Amino acid sequence: MFHAIPDGITAPKGFTAAGVKAGIKKSGKEDVAVIYSSVPASVAAVFTTNTMAAAPVIISRRAVEKGRAQAVVVNSGCANASTGPQGMVDAQAMAHITASLLNLDDAAVVVASTGIIGVNLPMGKIADGIKQAVEELSVDGHAAALQAIMTTDTQPKVCAYEFKLNGVPVRIAGMAKGSGMIHPNMATMLAFITTDAAVSPPVLRQALNEAVALSFNMITVDGDTSTNDMVCVLANGLAGNSELTAPNDPQYNEFVTALREVCTYLAQQVVRDGEGATKFLEIKVQGATTFAAAKQAAMAVAKSPLVKTAFFGEDPNWGRILCAVGYSGVGAEPEKTSLAIGDLTIVTAGMGTQVDTEALKKIMAEHDIVITIDLGMGSSEATVWTCDFSYEYVKINGEYHT
């Protein structure tokens, strides 16, 4: 039985967390978080593919490669990006300070930063903050840790579930901060997932890749990929299930399903909280030749400013959707293409149909809208989630001054 439970990332056995006010954020809110597992955990992570990756991403990539970690240290308020050699020294120091206090190897600590770009970390404040956070580590610290990773998020993004692996109760939990549109300076998406399942590092990596491919990689807010994006999972094995060491183990599908559930929930929350978002759009492309083609077509629609502003205006301007599919590069042909908004068929064979205008108006007025495109070319499909483009987006991203 898979079911949601209250609490945050300390719900799985053996995890504690803390979030403290180190004085990095101008607002004075929590800005340093530590997550700790009482025993070494398998670790896997996916990082931004941006070649301008920030220093903490480079440091964490190295740590994660080893497959084992025991702590995560995160700061908000400063991204430690575009900071050159000093940035690398500072990110390494964050790992070292945390490791020393917890009696770990530096390489057992994953480091993440989010906030202003091009500014060096205030290392005095960071060091004091980490020290305080380590002292305050507790099962109750999950809420403060969540606060400490948020920047301009208007909603906390957190979930926890219990399920069974081979009959053994296992817990998995995750928290995230928003991407795209979210931070005026740097659109960073961070997600941290904890589980007490026993999973070997290579299998954890494979499971995370599968889960991310259908969740975090299927959202777009404004098409920009940040220098600091990271999704990281720690699995410490304290649930006591027999260790999952191979993808053909019957436990594997159950574990991936749970992990994907966490990732999908967090990814969708990120889109829902995209700054200025007034609509949550699910774009399904069916009838594609491959999953990649389906995703490519769906992403073209999801990224189109003309489509996004039309939904903001509640205008069922289907020509813009077809147009985006047409330039997506998947070779869509009008005669084979159909389109539905909600449960109303709008286009068949590339041409508009007689539509119940009142019913369509109602659908367009809803907050969550499903757009289904059938390419009529094959049997693959993909679903992408995005939000609309509003005045508020331009305001937040245009009126904020560095």
Next chain:
Amino acid sequence: MFHAIPDGITAPKGFTAAGVKAGIKKSGKEDVAVIYSSVPASVAAVFTTNTMAAAPVIISRRAVEKGRAQAVVVNSGCANASTGPQGMVDAQAMAHITASLLNLDDAAVVVASTGIIGVNLPMGKIADGIKQAVEELSVDGHAAALQAIMTTDTQPKVCAYEFKLNGVPVRIAGMAKGSGMIHPNMATMLAFITTDAAVSPPVLRQALNEAVALSFNMITVDGDTSTNDMVCVLANGLAGNSELTAPNDPQYNEFVTALREVCTYLAQQVVRDGEGATKFLEIKVQGATTFAAAKQAAMAVAKSPLVKTAFFGEDPNWGRILCAVGYSGVGAEPEKTSLAIGDLTIVTAGMGTQVDTEALKKIMAEHDIVITIDLGMGSSEATVWTCDFSYEYVKINGEYHT
């Protein structure tokens, strides 16, 4: 000597034009144009790569393949896109009606449409409009023809030049209507170029491809590529120069330069008149391994909503520019990357420099801003033009209702 001359697309010898009010546009303004050459002309065109291409694009592709044409017929107010088989019949009929009145083969007529998508052409009005336009064809008709291709353009886009080929005075002229952001329903870019130079069809095609690659293909307004986009050039040879039949002819470079000048001027005008645009941004990428890589990096910056809103807000948020270069896929490395806004160096080796804040503020307040990015990877460069993202863009594209 290459110099600008007044008048529009009838400036080259042998061309006449007309624009009439056929009642297709709700505004009642001019909406049908005909351009006519008194003798058969070489023709070349580039069309949208959108696979949902509108009927007139498909009809015109066939006409242009033959390499000779003598007339262009254009309507605004209805794009004849997503109109299925009836759309094809109607586009063919536009060619046929024009050809009959002018005593030409149907295939000698290029057809273009722009306006609302998914609606069939009002063929009675179209037929009457074409008849009236053909009757009114004159050298003075260029201004009305220009009016008839415009939709929500706030500025006419037209230019004409005189230059010499082998000592013989030659004229070239062009007019365009805007793309992206321009029309609430369908972002169509149309450009028609006339010249009295004698150029063989294959050389005209090559010259147009070269000119478009460095002009129309280097602009982006919102990244959307319409179903109706078209750039078409007619060269009727009445200037009397010896026909340009090979790219190694010394005349070739002069002709391409003139053609590129026309295309660049019109392309830049399209960007300047992007709806809601308050800034004209020139994005130069230098030090790339290839032209394609330089263009790719420049386009990533030009398309980034975070960059575009920052410039709207006059915020020199260079992190967003670096971030876009980083995800562009060209493998840029921070240590090698530098960035200038106007003549001020903002970033060297991936890190911010000490900048004269007052001087930077002045540059950001200007209407035309040049952003120069050096990747430090090679010696190729590319220049892309775009505009900013403003409230007005969201308003025009979100509040308009189909």
